Structures are given as C-alpha cells and as structure tokens.
Amino acid sequence: MLNNIIAVIAICCIVVGGLWGIGNVLNPNEEDSSKFNNGVVLIAQNNVFNKTNPDIIVEKNIPKKIKIINKDFVKHDFIVDELHINTAYLSTEQSFTTAIASKNSTKFEYYCSLHPQKMRGNIIIR
Ligand SMILES: [Cu+2]
Secondary structure: HHHHHHHHHHHHHHHHHHHHHHHHHEEEOOOOHOOOOOEEEEEEEEEEEOOOOOOOEEOOOOOOOEEEEEOOOOOOOEEHHHHHHHOOOEOOOEEEEEEEEEOOOEEEEEEEOOOOOOEEEEEEEE
C-alpha cells in the first residue's frame, strides 16, 4: 500500500515536471525583449515604461509587435492617439500585444493616460 502511494506520488512528479518542461519550450519567456521576434516589450513599472520611456523605432513597411506588460500595482494603459491604439487599463501582470506598421516616415507619441506626465515617449517610423 505504501509502495503504491509512493509510486503515485513519483508518477505525479514526473508528469508535472514533464508538463512544466513542455510549457517552457512552447512558451519561451516573452518578457525578454531580445527573444520577442521583431518586437518590443514595454514593461510598465514604477510609473515609467522600461525605466526610460524609450523611443520605439519602426522600419517603414515592416510591422513591429509591441507587447505592454504592467508590472506595477497600479493600473496603466498605453495609448497612441493617431494609430487608434488603446490597451484600456491593464491591471498588475496583465499584458496587451499590438503592432505598428506604416508606409511613411513619421513620429507618434505614446503615453499612459493615467500618468501622462511620467509615462510618455515616441514612436519613430523611419
Ligand atoms: Cu500609467
């Protein structure tokens, strides 16, 4: 009887461990922007995007994915008025993925409507 219980526990550990491994293979950590294929990850934390509200550079005619992740305890959103991008309010750990594409060289501003003074940057299409 005890052996059976040990066997069941061992099988459970193997199954859970296997699923965890498969999950990691299928869902690589997208929060590492270097691995986010042709995209940018913007992490909203301490009321700033990626610490510096960096310029987002987009090449003309090449769509670029943008993933916004809220790592704060307060809500944030991500808005680009001219492109009609509005994530709505993201709660802690919520994310939103969108994409930007343009045929023309131009510049747009992105911002968080809840913290427009501190969370604001540029999207540069070139
Ligand atoms: Cu905000």
